[in-house]
Amino acid sequence: MRLGKIGAFLVASIAAGALSTAASALTIKVSDSHNNNHSTVIALNEMSANIEKRTNGDVTVQVFGAGVLGTESEMINQLRMGILDMVRTAPTDLEKFNPVYSAFLLPYLFKDDAGVEKAMNAVKEDVFNAHPEAGFMGLSWNTAGARSFYTVSKEINSPEDLAGLKIRVPNSRSMSQAVEMLGATATPVPWGEVYTALQQGIVDGAEGSPTSLIDGKFVEIVRHFSFDRHFTIPDVLIISTKTWEKLSDEQKAIFKEEAETYTQRVAQLEEEKISKAIEQAKEQGVVFKEVDLEPFKARVMSLYDALRADNAEAAAIVARIEKAQE
Numbered sequence: 371m372r373l374g375k376i377g378a379f380l381v382a383s384i385a386a387g388a389l390s391t392a393a394s395a396l397t398i399k400v401s402d403s404h405n406n407n408h409s410t411v412i413a414l415n416e417m418s419a420n421i422e423k424r425t426n427g428d429v430t431v432q433v434f435g436a437g438v439l440g441t442e443s444e445m446i447n448q449l450r451m452g453i454l455d456m457v458r459t460a461p462t463d464l465e466k467f468n469p470v471y472s473a474f475l476l477p478y479l480f481k482d483d484a485g486v487e488k489a490m491n492a493v494k495e496d497v498f499n500a501h502p503e504a505g506f507m508g509l510s511w512n513t514a515g516a517r518s519f520y521t522v523s524k525e526i527n528s529p530e531d532l533a534g535l536k537i538r539v540p541n542s543r544s545m546s547q548a549v550e551m552l553g554a555t556a557t558p559v560p561w562g563e564v565y566t567a568l569q570q571g572i573v574d575g576a577e578g579s580p581t582s583l584i585d586g587k588f589v590e591i592v593r594h595f596s597f598d599r600h601f602t603i604p605d606v607l608i609i610s611t612k613t614w615e616k617l618s619d620e621q622k623a624i625f626k627e628e629a630e631t632y633t634q635r636v637a638q639l640e641e642e643k644i645s646k647a648i649e650q651a652k653e654q655g656v657v658f659k660e661v662d663l664e665p666f667k668a669r670v671m672s673l674y675d676a677l678r679a680d681n682a683e684a685a686a687i688v689a690r691i692e693k694a695q696e
Contacts, residue, residue: 510629515579
């Protein structure tokens with residue numbers, strides 16, 4: 371997705387504002403590609419209000435949702451350039467800047483929601499603080515729900531059913547490879563263009579959580595949702611290392627506390643949204659189906675061996691994630 375006139379204007383305005391911010395106050399600019407009614411944007415706005423209140427207005431947080439500042443990769447680059455301070459993004463984009471995040475892109479890495487929480491609590495500090503030379507550090511994470519396949523017309527019951535189908539994936543080498551191994555043709559499409567791609571037949575389906583059907587209005591086009599749960603990828607809220615160093619020790623403590631609250635708040639909102647999304651989608655004709663996961667898992671286990679051979683740093687994190695779920 372390219373920046374439109376509005377997005378370009380906002381980026382220019384933010385850059386100009388960064389130069390004119392008074393020394394006595396700090397304005398933190400955070401961006402999220404999700405729609406403004408998405409759980410992460412709601413939680414970021416609550417976090418913003420709490421930080422401003424707790425710092426007595428010495429720190430304010432401006433939230434830019436709905437992808438108005440571009441794709442997640444573009445927003446990370448803006449953060450690295452000093453235009454933005456914080457970005458809610460996914461490991462699919464973070465792995466391009468920090469190889470440790472490739473650990474989270476292995477299929478069937480987490481057993482369930484409880485496994486995600488246990489594992490993230492075990493590894494998050496080391497992951498968040500790895501490779502500071504990238505220009506950012508992790509501040510918090512949030513659940514993004516298990517990702518499964520949803521399609522316009524063909525029901526997916528096994529990997530064989532994916533043969534010949536073009537499935538939208540984020541622009542991620544790791545995710546594309548996994549989806550290809552599962553049997554489909556992986557087709558990277560920016561989130562903001564997925565509806566049109568489904569509508570025009572550019573792709574036959576996509577993969578994500580049930581909330582994607584509602585958030586992206588895909589429920590108007592998609593007819594089948596198969597719970598193969600091939601990915602459970604946590605989102606990460608990152609902050610510029612330069613911005614972090616501008617905060618006092620007291621302010622850093624407040625940010626860390628509010629980051630924990632952000633994680634819990636998104637989890638609460640997502641749990642409510644997933645249940646509601648499934649009911650809404652069913653009412654509009656989407657058929658949900660549980661499938662046997664073993665044939666899907668069997669196709670992608672070689673990715674674990676490949677990661678161990680190519681990325682020792684990420685492989686060490688994977689080992690700790692697996693141990694935390696024992």
